[in-house]
């Protein structure tokens with residue numbers, strides 16, 4: 426598509442480019458971190474205080490192995506103490522891969538003539554959602570390329586359609602969006618369809634790298650600020666659950682961490698609430714994509730970046746996707762991840778049409794973890810995690826959920842854990858394999874046994890029995 430046919434791009438009121446590359450580079454070039462200062466900052470984070478960019482840079486400049494271990498351990502403790510053992514599960518659903526952009530790292534870029542283009546029609550959407558419900562999913566993220574056909578009206582209609590698909594006891598209770606930035610009116614329209622989180626990733630916060638990977642004759646290439654301001658406009662439109670992210674591997678991972686933290690602090694300052702989630706995908710191979718690999722993030726650095734993000738922005742949900750292989754996912758989860766996708770297929774129509782097959786020319790990138798949902802559930806339970814499909818806060822109008830679970834003492838014990846157990850019980854009754862069911866029942870019994878609040882435990886036991894005995898669903902606190 427030619428740029429002249431693109432709509433005028435309007436910004437939020439007071440939009441500004443708050444990423445100062447020279448300042449962030451200056452922070453990264455500071456002196457080696459003092460052990461005592463690093464330990465104080467970890468303690469500050471464990472006391473539930475957000476870190477500044479300067480303080481985050483101190484953690485990023487810590488290279489001594491002992492200090493790195495202290496940072497990893499701090500993140501592990503923060504995750505355990507503040508968030509407990511719960512992991513929320515979701516699945517991505519690719520709706521269409523037409524795209525006017527030409528991001529050099531993406532299999533869907535417009536110059537990749539070999540990419541197979543497709544947009545799901547309403548029948549396709551119904552079949553995909555049905556298949557996801559049959560697996561047991563309750564939370565989806567819909568993914569759209571950037572193309573005029575995927576405008577706000579199209580996105581809103583698709584969201585309504587997804588909510589309307591009900592198969593047996595299955596239903597989708599929360600639909601999140603990953604799509605192109607919209608203007609304020611567009612976000613209002615999408616918001617009216619009842620979306621959860623709207624995600625827009627900046628990809629890279631480094632201006633020169635952004636220009637390098639996003640050709641100038643595309644909307645994304647021309648408009649760093651339009652993208653950076655995207656979620657401010659979403660907030661202005663009333664969407665207060667927004668997700669930021671960076672694609673790690675385009676530039677120095679330490680710079681991108683500072684970019685994400687700057688973005689989070691900007692939102693907190695401007696709207697009184699930080700981002701709902703942070704995503705940190707690492708670049709993966711994609712069809713017809715060759716990248717220099719200069720900034721490839723090693724597994725060891727990936728752990729560090731997750732741990733530092735956890736400590737810097739302790740109230741924000743952190744999403745780890747199936748781009749990463751199972752072994753990496755299992756390792757890094759303990760440093761602060763709160764949501765993962767499972768049973769994912771990213772080929773258009775992949776939930777019904779290509780069981781287990783991967784077709785690179787139909788995918789944005791190559792998936793690292795293609796385990797089935799039940800397998801992931803079984804493994805999470807085996808590792809002591811509580812897999813959860815909870816959507817209670819959103820359904821009860823408790824938005825900003827991650828902030829509440831973080832900020833309100835006892836919120837997790839009172840709400841997140843019992844709700845996670847109720848959704849797990851539903852899963853065990855409706856969808857689980859025998860082995861997962863047995864392991865899940867043991868986990869539920871152990872968690873219920875650990876509950877200190879007697880009246881809450883009795884109420885929970887009653888609700889669990891109503892799911893199993895009466896066939897009731899969608900019970901939550």
Ligand code: SF4
Nearest residue numbers: 524526528531533534
């Ligand atoms: Fe299009 Fe998104 Fe791929 Fe860029 S990353 S080419 S905007 S689908």
Ligand code: SF4
Nearest residue numbers: 815817818826840841
């Ligand atoms: Fe998330 Fe709220 Fe459920 Fe806790 S109770 S898991 S914060 S939706």
